[in-house]
Amino acid sequence: MMSTVRLTMAQALTRYLAAQMTEIDGQRLPIFGGVWAIFGHGNVAGLGEALWHERERLPTFRAHNEQAMAHAAIAYAKANMRRRFMAATTSIGPGATNLVTAAALAHVNRLPVLLLPGDVFANRIPDPVLQQVEAFGDGTISANDCFKPVSRYFDRITRPEQIIPALTRAMQVLTDPAECGPVTLALCQDVQAEAYDYPESFFDERLWTPRRPRADRDELKAAAEALKAAKKPLIVAGGGVLYSGASDELARFSAATGIPVCETQGGKSALPDDAALNMAAVGVTGTEAANRLAAEADLVLAVGTRLQDFTTGSWALFGAASKTIIGLNVQPFDAGKHRALPLVADAREGLAELAEAIGSWKAAESWTSNAKAGKAEWQKEAGKATAASNAALPSDAQVIGAVQRALGSEVILLHAAGGLPGELHKLWQAGTPGSYHAEYGFSCMGYEIAGGLGAKMARPDKEVVVMLGDGSYLMLNSEIATSVMLGLKLTIVLLDNRGFGCINRLQNATGGQSFNNLLKDSRHETLPEIDFVAHAASLGAIAVKAASIAELEAALAQAKANARTTVVVIDTDPLISTGAGGAWWDVAVPEVSEREQVRTARASYDKLRKHQNIGN
Numbered sequence: 001m002m003s004t005v006r007l008t009m010a011q012a013l014t015r016y017l018a019a020q021m022t023e024i025d026g027q028r029l030p031i032f033g034g035v036w037a038i039f040g041h042g043n044v045a046g047l048g049e050a051l052w053h054e055r056e057r058l059p060t061f062r063a064h065n066e067q068a069m070a071h072a073a074i075a076y077a078k079a080n081m082r083r084r085f086m087a088a089t090t091s092i093g094p095g096a097t098n099l100v101t102a103a104a105l106a107h108v109n110r111l112p113v114l115l116l117p118g119d120v121f122a123n124r125i126p127d128p129v130l131q132q133v134e135a136f137g138d139g140t141i142s143a144n145d146c147f148k149p150v151s152r153y154f155d156r157i158t159r160p161e162q163i164i165p166a167l168t169r170a171m172q173v174l175t176d177p178a179e180c181g182p183v184t185l186a187l188c189q190d191v192q193a194e195a196y197d198y199p200e201s202f203f204d205e206r207l208w209t210p211r212r213p214r215a216d217r218d219e220l221k222a223a224a225e226a227l228k229a230a231k232k233p234l235i236v237a238g239g240g241v242l243y244s245g246a247s248d249e250l251a252r253f254s255a256a257t258g259i260p261v262c263e264t265q266g267g268k269s270a271l272p273d274d275a276a277l278n279m280a281a282v283g284v285t286g287t288e289a290a291n292r293l294a295a296e297a298d299l300v301l302a303v304g305t306r307l308q309d310f311t312t313g314s315w316a317l318f319g320a321a322s323k324t325i326i327g328l329n330v331q332p333f334d335a336g337k338h339r340a341l342p343l344v345a346d347a348r349e350g351l352a353e354l355a356e357a358i359g360s361w362k363a364a365e366s367w368t369s370n371a372k373a374g375k376a377e378w379q380k381e382a383g384k385a386t387a388a389s390n391a392a393l394p395s396d397a398q399v400i401g402a403v404q405r406a407l408g409s410e411v412i413l414l415h416a417a418g419g420l421p422g423e424l425h426k427l428w429q430a431g432t433p434g435s436y437h438a439e440y441g442f443s444c445m446g447y448e449i450a451g452g453l454g455a456k457m458a459r460p461d462k463e464v465v466v467m468l469g470d471g472s473y474l475m476l477n478s479e480i481a482t483s484v485m486l487g488l489k490l491t492i493v494l495l496d497n498r499g500f501g502c503i504n505r506l507q508n509a510t511g512g513q514s515f516n517n518l519l520k521d522s523r524h525e526t527l528p529e530i531d532f533v534a535h536a537a538s539l540g541a542i543a544v545k546a547a548s549i550a551e552l553e554a555a556l557a558q559a560k561a562n563a564r565t566t567v568v569v570i571d572t573d574p575l576i577s578t579g580a581g582g583a584w585w586d587v588a589v590p591e592v593s594e595r596e597q598v599r600t601a602r603a604s605y606d607k608l609r610k611h612q613n614i615g616n
Helices: 009-018 047-053 066-079 100-109 143-150 160-175 217-228 239-244 247-257 288-296 347-358 365-386 396-407 420-427 447-458 470-475 479-486 501-509 532-538 549-561 596-609
Strands: 004-008 020-024 027-030 032-037 060-062 085-090 113-119 153-157 182-188 195-199 233-237 261-263 278-281 299-303 324-329 341-344 412-415 436-438 464-469 491-496 542-546 566-571
Touching: 004 009, 009 020, 009 032, 009 047, 009 160, 009 182, 009 195, 032 047, 032 066, 060 479, 066 085, 066 100, 066 113, 066 436, 066 447, 066 479, 100 113, 100 143, 100 182, 113 143, 143 153, 143 182, 153 160, 160 182, 160 195, 217 299, 217 324, 217 341, 217 347, 233 247, 233 288, 239 247, 239 347, 247 347, 261 288, 278 288, 278 365, 278 420, 288 365, 299 347, 324 347, 365 396, 365 420, 396 420, 396 464, 396 491, 396 549, 412 420, 412 447, 420 436, 420 464, 447 464, 447 470, 447 479, 464 470, 470 491, 491 532, 491 549, 532 542, 532 566, 542 549, 549 566
Parallel strands: 032 060, 032 085, 085 113, 113 182, 153 182, 233 261, 233 299, 261 278, 299 324, 324 341, 412 436, 412 464, 464 491, 491 566, 542 566
Antiparallel strands: 004 195, 020 027
């Protein structure tokens, strides 16, 4: 006879989560690092009580904003290379819908997070309950249906026993290298408190280890033949290299074959910046060294990347007419993009098998030497851009140089949106795998500080440095207080250019007049004098203002010694970006305009569009 235990649905959920394990470097660890929770009437009585009982095995963390706590959970998973992850629970209504942006971010970036929003009453007796969204023509709809398009798996728990198959499926998705992404289990608030006789075996510890699919023989043969026929091959390393733990394999493959490597935003730090054949960033935010090779490459080995438009220069960068793309990816959807030869496999296993299949083949020495020479030239250009300056308003690049000099390459550098991703991608010198943490798949303003918190939770042994602009800071800064409360020190470098400087530059580049981006160009009666130092200090941080690059470096040296989160503010020039490197990006310019600048920009746009390889 099956042994059972009577629990509420919420108690069963938390007990199950606490029993799921993983193994990293020979150490057995809980796969859930904890649960972020902001309680309301939709989850405090049911799930809140259950979390209290499991608080030692499954820690609960309190945040100040639902979107931010989910960002922290997502960053935790990213910093753990998807081997460990977290859950986040909210009440119904605005608490739940505040998670939707974070769910989309995790979906785009293929990152695991378990979202547990409260939901309406399954029995419908108190309908409409507080914060309930009602659809006039569909009685089954609730606000949580917003999660369906941005979840890899969605379920609504309307009976307590449904949590058994739902959690099983949730874990399969969260740990699957190809399907990985956000899971949403909408928890009807009455059902959270309902009891059921659950099988005791459901709560046995279970170990989840990474699946590493091997390549299909025919796909491997086709890829090897294509590679051996190439004259100018190039590797594009994406985030999948890091998630697979394939950095060493990639380094061996590149060194043995002489094939240069370039990195996407997600893949940066897959190789150390000083690796001889690492050309660093590719694409719209790429280095001249990488993009020059991309324009000539007759074969592109795309490893663990979804080939987003910033990587490909909107498909105008990879210019060789007869090029071949090999899509080495664990997800078939990505492996076959743009008519690529698919090589569906784990990145580490796939590279090892491909190396064996090509034997002693090497790229032409002239191509390898050309790449190394290009890298040396780029390093000179990058050094000029990041050199210290006495300018009253330094550029983003000069601030980046100061941060690099003061804190080195071993810190975890985290950023997300605005102008910084473009500059950091090509200028930051990452030292070790995972030391460059970019959320640029969704380019979500407000991720930065919350993401830094999650990264620090994952890597408490590392200095975590967050770089962001004033626009992102004003959108979402509350988790500074959470970092202080939890004793998780961050170093936050806030670049104040008084508005959305990046989009202002794009507006100008497409012929537009500066409008509604910088504060001075927005409708106003009085321009605000925002005291970021006072604001950050009010949240519990140590906060200082640097008046120059020299003062910034000194402040960062002090921040390194500080015991709690430190915010260093510096004013920067909103109009300057690094001219070297980069590639075209398709941003549509109006065909009709009264303004000559727009008409001129449109003419240039039409010319550049002709370089797009629409056959891919």
